[in-house]
Amino acid sequence: MTQDLRTYRTDEEVDFVVVGSGAAGGVLAKELSTAGFSVVVLEQGPYLRPYQFRHDDIDGFLVDGLLGRFDEHPQSFRSSPEVEAEPATLFPPLIYAKAVGGSSLHFAANYWRFRPVDFNERSVLGPMSGSSFADWPIGYDDLEPYYTKVDWEVGVSGSPGPGDPRRSRAYPVPPMPITSSGVLLRDGAAGAGYTSAPAPLAVLSEPHNDRAPCIHCGFCWGNACEVGAKSSSLASMIPVAERSGNCEIRDLSVVTRVETTAAGRADRVVYIDRNGIERAQRARAVVLAANGAETPRLLLGSETSRFPDGLANSSGMVGRNLMFNYNPVVWAEYDNPLNEWKSVVATRVVMDFYDADPSRGFYGGGGIDARGSLAPLFWGMLDHPMEGEPGWGPEYKRNLGRYSHTMQLMGHSTSLPVETNRVDLDPELRDAWGRPGLRTTYMDHPDDLGFAAFLQDRAMEIAEASGARKTWRVPIGPSTIAAHLLGTARMGDDPATSVVDRYHRTHDVPNLFICDGSSFVTSGRGQPTMTIQALAFRAGEHIAEFARRGEI
Amino acid sequence: MPPSSSRRDFLATSGGALGGAWFFGLGPLVDETRVWARSMVGSPRPMDTFTEREGADFEAFSGRVIPTDDTPGAIEAGAVHFADRALGSFLERMLPPVRDGLALLDAWSSEEGAPFAELDPDTQDRLVARLEADAGDAFFVMRSVVVIGFVGDPSYGGNDGRVGWRHLGFEDAFVHEPPFGFYDRDEHGVNER
Numbered sequence: 003m004t005q006d007l008r009t010y011r012t013d014e015e016v017d018f019v020v021v022g023s024g025a026a027g028g029v030l031a032k033e034l035s036t037a038g039f040s041v042v043v044l045e046q047g048p049y050l051r052p053y054q055f056r057h058d059d060i061d062g063f064l065v066d067g068l069l070g071r072f073d074e075h076p077q078s079f080r081s082s083p084e085v086e087a088e089p090a091t092l093f094p095p096l097i098y099a100k101a102v103g104g105s106s107l108h109f110a111a112n113y114w115r116f117r118p119v120d121f122n123e124r125s126v127l128g129p130m131s132g133s134s135f136a137d138w139p140i141g142y143d144d145l146e147p148y149y150t151k152v153d154w155e156v157g158v159s160g161s162p163g164p165g166d167p168r169r170s171r172a173y174p175v176p177p178m179p180i181t182s183s184g185v186l187l188r189d190g191a192a193g194a195g196y197t198s199a200p201a202p203l204a205v206l207s208e209p210h211n212d213r214a215p216c217i218h219c220g221f222c223w224g225n226a227c228e229v230g231a232k233s234s235s236l237a238s239m240i241p242v243a244e245r246s247g248n249c250e251i252r253d254l255s256v257v258t259r260v261e262t263t264a265a266g267r268a269d270r271v272v273y274i275d276r277n278g279i280e281r282a283q284r285a286r287a288v289v290l291a292a293n294g295a296e297t298p299r300l301l302l303g304s305e306t307s308r309f310p311d312g313l314a315n316s317s318g319m320v321g322r323n324l325m326f327n328y329n330p331v332v333w334a335e336y337d338n339p340l341n342e343w344k345s346v347v348a349t350r351v352v353m354d355f356y357d358a359d360p361s362r363g364f365y366g367g368g369g370i371d372a373r374g375s376l377a378p379l380f381w382g383m384l385d386h387p388m389e390g391e392p393g394w395g396p397e398y399k400r401n402l403g404r405y406s407h408t409m410q411l412m413g414h415s416t417s418l419p420v421e422t423n424r425v426d427l428d429p430e431l432r433d434a435w436g437r438p439g440l441r442t443t444y445m446d447h448p449d450d451l452g453f454a455a456f457l458q459d460r461a462m463e464i465a466e467a468s469g470a471r472k473t474w475r476v477p478i479g480p481s482t483i484a485a486h487l488l489g490t491a492r493m494g495d496d497p498a499t500s501v502v503d504r505y506h507r508t509h510d511v512p513n514l515f516i517c518d519g520s521s522f523v524t525s526g527r528g529q530p531t532m533t534i535q536a537l538a539f540r541a542g543e544h545i546a547e548f549a550r551r552g553e554i
Numbered sequence: 555m556p557p558s559s560s561r562r563d564f565l566a567t568s569g570g571a572l573g574g575a576w577f578f579g580l581g582p583l584v585d586e587t588r589v590w591a592r593s594m595v596g597s598p599r600p601m602d603t604f605t606e607r608e609g610a611d612f613e614a615f616s617g618r619v620i621p622t623d624d625t626p627g628a629i630e631a632g633a634v635h636f637a638d639r640a641l642g643s644f645l646e647r648m649l650p651p652v653r654d655g656l657a658l659l660d661a662w663s664s665e666e667g668a669p670f671a672e673l674d675p676d677t678q679d680r681l682v683a684r685l686e687a688d689a690g691d692a693f694f695v696m697r698s699v700v701v702i703g704f705v706g707d708p709s710y711g712g713n714d715g716r717v718g719w720r721h722l723g724f725e726d727a728f729v730h731e732p733p734f735g736f737y738d739r740d741e742h743g744v745n746e747r
Contacts, residue, residue, distance in 0.1 A: 057726055057728075058707050058709070059707065060702065060707050061707075064640075064644060064702070065644040072647060073646075091647060092647065092695070179732045179738075179741075179742060180741050180742075181735065182734060182735030182737035182738045183737075184738070185738050185741060217728070217729045218730040218732070218734070219727070219728055220730060336737070338736035339723060339735050339736055340734075340735040340736070340737060341723070341734050341735040342734075342735070343722075343724050344734040344735070345732075345734050378705040378719065378722055378724055379702055379706055382701035382704065382705045383698045383701055383702060386701075393686055393693075394618060394619040394697060395621065396621055398619065399620045399621060399627065399721075402620070402701070402704075402705075402721060402722065403721050403722065403723070405722035405723055406722060406735075407723075
């Protein structure tokens with residue numbers, strides 16, 4: 003297939019500039035361009051093609067691969083606003099991919115829907131001490147049609163499980179074949195008196211939408227798919243957007259500012275192009291979908307005399323209420339090989355602990371899956387030694403060799419919104435394009451750690467019932483690294499306490515929209531991307547309607 | 555202990571292990587032959603980032619972290635060559651703590667009267683234990699670099715002969731098919747949907 007791709011001049015006023023091409027940006031670009039509007043997508047990373055993706059965990063995480071060069075993207079971290087942030091020296095605290103497709107390229111592809119309680123839990127349970135816990139302005143029924151769009155247009159495999167929320171249409175393709183970790187989780191859960199279900203995954207088990215199914219290569223998590231079976235925005239949405247004839251994907255374009263007029267409207271998006279030249283794209287409206295870290299950084303860095311605390315920040319909530327989700331882990335070793343380095347990340351889930359239960363004494367809910375290590379590299383660097391085992395020598399070496407005989411039972415759980423948990427601009431660090439480095443301030447709410455310990459206990463029961471010959475807990479402590487970046491431009495009806503309204507329009511700037519993980523009011527149970535994309539389909543539909551009515 | 559001698563030590567034992575359980579398939583045979591052939595030439599590759607002394611000490615350190623026993627360890631994997639390349643390029647940020655750790659080992663070794671690489675294994679182990687206790691951050695980074703050089707993709711200069719992958723039981727194939735492991739062996743009937 004060859005086609006002349008549409009391009010636009012920077013001084014031509016396009017209908018929309020979309021900043022970011024990941025889970026949300028890809029959907030928004032597709033929805034707006036196929037609705038007939040002209041769209042320029044600005045993506046800071048390169049436009050890579052599937053043939054450029056490799057089975058290479060070193061490239062994926064340590065070289066200037068999908069994460070971008072470490073020295074070009076400095077970050078700092080602190081546990082409290084009372085202390086000075088330390089520049090990261092070994093790993094970035096906030097992990098996200100920088101390429102067309104964004105983090106949907108390297109995600110693990112777990113596609114859990116939220117359940118109705120995720121949207122109104124504040125009303126159900128009441129306030130939480132030390133938290134800005136709030137209801138969403140929308141509910142599950144508002145989002146259900148868009149979850150179904152994600153299932154069918156992005157491509158999700160699965161089969162309904164106990165306690166699943168209402169769905170208006172079946173999954174388009176059946177669940178992925180069960181792996182050994184799935185069997186052990188299923189049987190262990192049954193032995194411990196719990197239930198399990200096939201894991202919904204944004205990975206195709208059969209051909210769908212002219213895309214090929216999974217070949218079980220085992221390099222899903224942390225790497226990009228070479229055959230397009232993993233439903234990244236690159237594989238699913240970007241090609242449709244480009245085929246519309248109304249969408250230009252402009253890669254290696256690092257956005258530094260959204261410019262506003264004296265009247266307070268967004269009119270140009272300033273970026274540095276692949277040659278280091280500053281340019282500005284004119285647009286009728288701007289949609290930020292840069293993720294829960296980059297979106298607030300851009301807003302905070304776009305201050306003017308009219309918006310001295312950053313764009314769309316009259317509430318002071320931009321960058322605040324950052325939520326990571328938590329992952330309590332139990333490792334389990336078995337007599338025979340599981341070979342979890344084959345096929346998809348997880349094939350079964352246990353959702354019996356989804357609902358919060360006030361009688362536990364702390365808030366929280368979540369699910370459990372089972373999976374191998376992220377990659378040989380991570381097994382060697384971070385998963386070993388297990389607690390209490392030697393850190394070098396013959397026994398260390400022998401323990402490294404357990405790789406194919408082990409799995410981790412991984413919990414995925416809630417993070418309460420806390421206003422002091424935030425991303426903002428580091429006062430000293432500058433990135434390679436002159437932007438302030440990302441500074442993260444984060445300390446898990448005590449209830450987040452309390453529930454994580456509870457979920458780890460349940461995972462341990464399942465591991466023991468599954469016939470593991472040895473088990474280990476990964477100690478539960480404060481989070482210092484995260485890939486889920488949620489809540490930093492939260493949605494709400496009240497402009498005093500939220501950044502965007504229920505249609506993702508910013509309260510302060512009428513033609514500026516934000517839709518990505520930053521829109522979340524609560525964290526869900528640890529698998530946000532399905533909901534990010536459902537929000538993006540819904541936002542795209544509403545924003546297109548606003549544009550048709552001349553309301554942007 | 556010069557680098558090539560420990561490689562020879564390994565080959566002396568691996569002769570008997572050529573038919574061992576960890577040795578399978580044509581790919582590994584080719585890899586193993588390559589390791590063997592290179593060791594026969596007996597010319598250690600020069601260092602780019604490390605000084606010669608640092609390289610020898612790091613290699614000896616790697617051999618205490620992932621030692622050679624009935625299967626190859628970090629020395630046979632060429633972890634030092636991965637380290638030398640990576641610390642001079644994409645892992646440059648890890649070079650300062652690695653240099654700090656090597657300097658400590660070097661200082662303690664001079665009290666023992668010889669460079670770290672030339673100390674006997676028991677003394678080396680005593681100093682590695684001291685490094686782990688007294689300079690945990692440097693030790694962690696040094697061990698990380700060793701283990702990436704053992705199990706990382708061979709194209710970066712380590713995991714020579716895929717010995718690290720074989721130790722993990724890992725196979726980098728493009729395509730796999732069910733059953734994937736022992737526990738799902740009865741789960742994939744022909745009528746499965």
